Amino acid sequence: MFSKTTEYALRATIYIAQKSSIEHKIGIDEISTAIDSPPSFTAKMLQILTRGNVISSIRGPNGGFYITEEAKQQPVRSVLIAMNEEEVLNKCVLGLVKCSESYPCPMHAEYKVIKKLLIKMFESKSIQYLAEESKAGLTFINNEM
Numbered sequence: 001m002f003s004k005t006t007e008y009a010l011r012a013t014i015y016i017a018q019k020s021s022i023e024h025k026i027g028i029d030e031i032s033t034a035i036d037s038p039p040s041f042t043a044k045m046l047q048i049l050t051r052g053n054v055i056s057s058i059r060g061p062n063g064g065f066y067i068t069e070e071a072k073q074q075p076v077r078s079v080l081i082a083m084n085e086e087e088v089l090n091k092c093v094l095g096l097v098k099c100s101e102s103y104p105c106p107m108h109a110e111y112k113v114i115k116k117l118l119i120k121m122f123e124s125k126s127i128q129y130l131a132e133e134s135k136a137g138l139t140f141i142n143n144e145m
Helices: 004-019 028-035 039-051 077-082 108-124 127-135
Strands: 056-058 064-066
Touching: 004 028, 004 039, 004 077, 004 127, 028 039, 028 064, 039 056, 039 077, 077 108
Parallel strands: none
Antiparallel strands: 056 064
């Protein structure tokens, strides 16, 4: 549904929300290992999340990435916005530019219902909620069992 970059961004955000605080920052190597992503790719993706005010970073020997308590309350949709992928939720499932109520594609009516549910999910679930679910072992952010 989303680009690989956005998938990793969602996973990284959840991991950082689980493991970090202003006092305890996390390095790129730890994050990339946790989400199964190459470090250089992870670094670029984390820069985007930082510029989008989803996560924060500090440079230097005691630096790293963290997420503030306030940022944890953001809806998961904020990650999609930062990664410039929010439009995926508004596009036609068949990729038609002119798909609408008056000019629907063959899947428009059914996908419209699913799309509303997806938007509601990304708006109603906070970053903190997903982090807590994962930290409790109820959900997972990597492929290891």
